[in-house]
Amino acid sequence: xxxxxxxxxxxxxxxxxxxxxxxxxxxxxxxxxxxxxxxxxxxxxxxxxxxxxxxxxxxxxxxxxxxxxxxxxxxxxxxxxxxxxxxxxxxxxxxxxxxxxxxxxxxxxxxxxxxxxxxxxxxxxxxxxxxxxxxxxxxxxxxxxxxxxxxxxxxxxxxxxxxxxxxxxxxxxxxxxxxxxxxxxxxxxxxxxxxxxxxxxxxxxxxxxxxxxxxxxxxxxxxxxxxxxxxxxxxxxxxxxxxxxxxxxxxxxxxxx
Amino acid sequence: xxxxxxxxxxxxxxxxxxxxxxxxxxxxxxxxxxxxxxxxxxxxxxxxxxxxxxxxxxxxxxxxxxxxxxxxxxxxxxxxxxxxxxxxxxxxxxxxxxxxxxxxxxxxxxxxxxxxxxxxxxxxxxxxxxxxxxxxxxxxxxxxxxxxxxxxxxxxxxxxxxxxxxxxxxxxxxxxxxxxxxxxxxxxxxxxxxxxxxxxxxxxxxxxxxx
Numbered sequence: 001x002x003x004x005x006x007x008x009x010x011x012x013x014x015x016x017x018x019x020x021x022x023x024x025x026x027x028x029x030x031x032x033x034x035x036x037x038x039x040x041x042x043x044x045x046x047x048x049x050x051x052x053x054x055x056x057x058x059x060x061x062x063x064x065x066x067x068x069x070x071x072x073x074x075x076x077x078x079x080x081x082x083x084x085x086x087x088x089x090x091x092x093x094x095x096x097x098x099x100x101x102x103x104x105x106x107x108x109x110x111x112x113x114x115x116x117x118x119x120x121x122x123x124x125x126x127x128x129x130x131x132x133x134x135x136x137x138x139x140x141x142x143x144x145x146x147x148x149x150x151x152x153x154x155x156x157x158x159x160x161x162x163x164x165x166x167x168x169x170x171x172x173x174x175x176x177x178x179x180x181x182x183x184x185x186x187x188x189x190x191x192x193x194x195x196x197x198x199x200x201x202x203x204x205x206x207x208x209x210x211x212x213x214x215x216x217x218x219x220x221x222x223x224x225x226x227x228x229x230x231x232x233x234x235x236x237x238x239x240x241x242x243x244x245x246x247x248x249x250x251x252x253x254x255x256x257x
Numbered sequence: 258x259x260x261x262x263x264x265x266x267x268x269x270x271x272x273x274x275x276x277x278x279x280x281x282x283x284x285x286x287x288x289x290x291x292x293x294x295x296x297x298x299x300x301x302x303x304x305x306x307x308x309x310x311x312x313x314x315x316x317x318x319x320x321x322x323x324x325x326x327x328x329x330x331x332x333x334x335x336x337x338x339x340x341x342x343x344x345x346x347x348x349x350x351x352x353x354x355x356x357x358x359x360x361x362x363x364x365x366x367x368x369x370x371x372x373x374x375x376x377x378x379x380x381x382x383x384x385x386x387x388x389x390x391x392x393x394x395x396x397x398x399x400x401x402x403x404x405x406x407x408x409x410x411x412x413x414x415x416x417x418x419x420x421x422x423x424x425x426x427x428x429x430x431x432x433x434x435x436x437x438x439x440x441x442x443x444x445x446x447x448x449x450x451x452x453x454x455x456x457x458x459x460x461x462x463x464x465x466x467x468x
Contacts, residue, residue: 001426003383040451045384045407070278074286076407076449096278098409098449121312123380123409124276167380198378221378251384251405 003249004215005045005222006239007200008229010035012051015061033068040073042236043253048224051081063095070096078126086119093120101126101170104143107150110164117165127166129154131187132174139187146174155194162195169199176204183210188218200224208234208242215248265304265465267291272324274317280309283448287459295324305465306333310345314370315357317345327363334365339439339464347442348414356412366437368416374428380411385425387433394422394436396460404453406445413444
């Protein structure tokens with residue numbers, strides 16, 4: 001039985017959550033550990049942290065974050081951003097992260113994916129792909145936050161990284177990201193159909209229906225969202241209830257386990 | 258510190274693989290004195306032993322042998338000290354795995370790890386429900402049938418039905434947990450399974466204290 005995971009995503013800069021977080025009842029809405037613990041308590045299936053810190057001399061901060069999250073959170077969590085080598089990944093995994101996510105570093109050097117898979121196993125290796133649509137129903141891979149087209153077809157790239165050993169794809173539609181118009185469902189289906197590993201749909205969620213669409217029409221294995229959870233519009237519990245009501249198999253909200 | 262000194266020790270076998278920290282935290286959160294160690298003296302003294310494992314079966318077996326912990330693990334199990342294998346740590350207790358056909362497992366339990374069938378995403382990387390096959394396992398005390406646990410794996414153990422305490426359904430009936438005396442093993446990750454995982458860890462710790 002396949003169950004669909006609900007994954008809140010936190011953008012972190014210098015160890016603090018950014019992109020606006022407005023939660024009632026938190027001492028400090030910018031603290032990633034506190035937020036992750038809250039999502040865990042609401043029934044999140046995993047949590048993803050994306051370190052968007054521009055400078056690379058900040059590695060110790062994100063390792064410290066992994067260490068603190070591991071103290072407080074007993075569901076799997078992924079850290080992405082700034083992983084360029086097996087050693088970078090090892091420090092995060094030893095600190096307590098369950099998976100590392102690589103994006104532009106894999107585009108620059110695809111061998112990194114196989115090195116990570118060989119060192120830690122595919123289950124630790126998430127490849128994040130930022131996709132933008134072309135005019136002909138294809139999508140290209142972008143890096144640098146959607147600014148740079150690297151000239152790769154998304155479906156081909158997804159196949160290539162899974163051949164190299166990626167255990168999961170985190171697929172973000174740059175067209176949808178921040179728009180709150182919903183996932184790019186055609187993109188999601190295209191990648192789900194092309195690879196055997198799980199695919200996380202990301203980018204564009206503005207309503208709970210978008211999560212349902214991602215699971216049913218997009219056939220995503222996991223649905224990721226940021227702002228609808230951060231601003232207190234919806235809880236993870238409500239997301240789970242909406243998915244259950246639509247007939248999607250999910251782990252129920254926590255106090256009904 | 259006196260509490261720590263009197264708490265019975267759980268040794269988590271450290272043979273140089275990935276994320277052992279969460280296995281350690283998973284038992285510390287229930288009050289155990291947990292050591293990540295490859296020290297044979299400490300392991301022999303421990304009141305409970307955990308064999309974690311992530312990644313590749315062949316790589317894990319080779320590292321376990323390189324750390325000279327393979328025979329020690331077998332003798333700990335034979336002595337009846339509570340022992341828990343997790344994920345690849347479960348698979349290593351068996352005779353081998355399709356993932357590395359030329360690498361022998363510990364062979365403490367009969368059976369093999371086989372590749373999950375085609376049709377569903379592989380690895381299984383998700384929460385899934387336990388189908389409890391027989392009642393009365395002390396490690397499932399307070400954990401109801403159909404409880405959700407976190408799984409990450411591409412291979413699953415096929416073994417004698419008598420050993421199987423719980424399965425989960427993922428295209429096939431996946432062996433989720435086995436038990437033989439004071440030897441237990443789970444394909445799921447109790448240390449990543451939230452509050453139910455805590456209950457499971459507590460149950461193991463109770464066995465450690467009781468022995």
